[in-house]
Amino acid sequence: MADVEHPTALIADMGRRARAAARITAGLPTAAKAAGLRAAASALRAAEPAILAANARDMAAGAERGLSGALLDRLKLDAARIGGMAAGVDAVAALADPVGQTIDRAERPNGLQLARVRVPIGVIGIIYESRPNVTADAAALCVMAGNAAILRGGSEAVHSNRAIHAALVAGFAEAGLPADAVQLVPTTDRAAVGAMLAADGVIDLVVPRGGKSLVARVQAEARVPVLAHLDGINHVYVDASADPAMARAIVVNAKMRRTGICGSMETLLIDRGFGDAAALIAALREAVCEVRGDNHAAAILPGIALADDADWDTEYLDAICSVAMVAGIDQAIEHIAAHGSHHTDAIVAEDAVVAERFLAEVDSAIVLWNASTQFADGGEFGLGAEIGIATGRLHARGPVALEGLTTYKWVGRGTGQVRG
């Protein structure tokens, strides 16, 4: 059994087994991976009593430890949530398989046939917090893309995660997939996270899923590549040319549809030439949003709180919005360059020239014209499930789904070519 006393040795051992499993999953045809996932989904449904019992232990321990109501809600499983988890695994099984796709091909003058072909990345580490459904989601995405996964869930969900993991692995075994394709770190010791982050060459990619302190720790410590976002300090810029009704609809939706998601707007930038600014800010307030404005905004709508310097760099994840009045597109772009987090930024404008400048010059993973920032989501983008949203610049940006869990190799087919 795994040596939970020595995290580095533990992760090295899990990594070796994951690499061996990944060599198998990498070569599986789409149908075999899909069958494995469907068997895992069935096993999840069949294990409902065991998963509920395990979850009850976690809930009791959580209540005893004084977890907040919000945390307990994230932790809680019921029949509907287990059914949703299984349906999510089935949905991943139905996605288009990126593995084996030819990205491009060429015949060289010497007759060598060259192609770039998508292949799995290898061993993916997922480090997550209280939501036990991530165990099933992440496992399904990693395996469908031909990888092996090493999962490290939060201590508060340990029993739930083990029960879900056992069901997944039982389903895989039934369908002939290697059990080591999805391994759950058998200790909740935080040193195991450190060992994963240091496991260069053992784990090929780490995806942290959870709150800001988890992501910050992963980004600060990791010696392995990380796909993640730390902040979603997203802006909507309302240009002078914006349609006032459209601007109100987009701004209220971007802020208030769900305030706690990473795609929600945190700062509203209004062109000083936009004639309907007072009504726009009033619409936010009517939606029960606290508004913190700069001096120009306060002059337009007296009585609103004044933003301080920190507001422009704050991800509220709440019904609070900072509002700055800017002198046109240039100042809007400068504000976003200075304060944004390269996640999702939107412009509302009828002037296509201004809009195209925004789309070209704002350096974010997602840029939108006349649409709400709340669309920043793999499902909304048609990718199926997402493993997360990335705001780094390399490999994958924005919603990361199956394709983002693959890489490519160069495949050359010759007839005896040698280099002159």
Add this chain to the structure above:
Amino acid sequence: MADVEHPTALIADMGRRARAAARITAGLPTAAKAAGLRAAASALRAAEPAILAANARDMAAGAERGLSGALLDRLKLDAARIGGMAAGVDAVAALADPVGQTIDRAERPNGLQLARVRVPIGVIGIIYESRPNVTADAAALCVMAGNAAILRGGSEAVHSNRAIHAALVAGFAEAGLPADAVQLVPTTDRAAVGAMLAADGVIDLVVPRGGKSLVARVQAEARVPVLAHLDGINHVYVDASADPAMARAIVVNAKMRRTGICGSMETLLIDRGFGDAAALIAALREAVCEVRGDNHAAAILPGIALADDADWDTEYLDAICSVAMVAGIDQAIEHIAAHGSHHTDAIVAEDAVVAERFLAEVDSAIVLWNASTQFADGGEFGLGAEIGIATGRLHARGPVALEGLTTYKWVGRGTGQVRG
């Protein structure tokens, strides 16, 4: 002027200026970038006397420091080499521009038009050793892909690099490109390398170009993403089904065409069922290659040296080859999995089923069937110049050229869509 006494502050300042320049180069049309590169190439030609004088200072200092003949040869510039450097910059100006290319697009059911569009990465750090031509090559590639570059060359080439850099920047200025698009670190203090490697968020990607100790240091220390290869422990596997004459031609070329490049073969794996093994090994020896074989190879060709355990993990970069006789494709794949460096591996076989298994199951950046490993080169792959070859799994694998110096953003164009 830059504060060379405080490397972290120096790199932070250079990074700020690079970011500002990158925002300009990112938006330049192809023709403007190409004109800038052509002006830089002209400036290099015009600066030939100054570059030669600077190089003479480096050569004299190198001779005094007792640099080897090989190092002095790498350092040395003459009219032909300066002409070649300028021609290389002109060639990059003629490459297809990846920036602005649409990778894919889709219309969502709600009418949102989504596209993934290639954009520059941002600020690229290049850390290199004695060859001063890298100053021009790397600068041209980074700028043509819309990035800014921070170059840190070796101390032995400091005067040459400064003269080349001055010419490049003069050319850029003439063509209206920002001078800060290519900056040369003004100190050869090794602490500046450490500051670059720690400059997370300032430098987006580091590419080390040089020997193994440089690459190893960069990979070990970097807090920023790195594209590189440490080793090229490349294999040729000769299957029982191989054509003997083709096998001899490919094996001798893969090993001996140039022994010092990263794409050269280091280990030859011969199927025990291949009937022409003795002649194959003899051909290598006739080409004046030292052969170190396993027991099976020594039995076939008595008198060859026996390989020890370290040989299978050694990149000779010399006229030396380790030879193992393996029991078919499975053992060949296992050997490569255990000892390879994920760079370039080739199979010689007439049996297409065996060959396709090799191409699918060998996990290397480049896999080749019936072709020499010496083709592992951006130019040979039709990519134009390359910034390097990468053996990591993320972002770009194999030869990294203009496309590898870009990333993408999601661009959505709507008509007022809000999320339900």
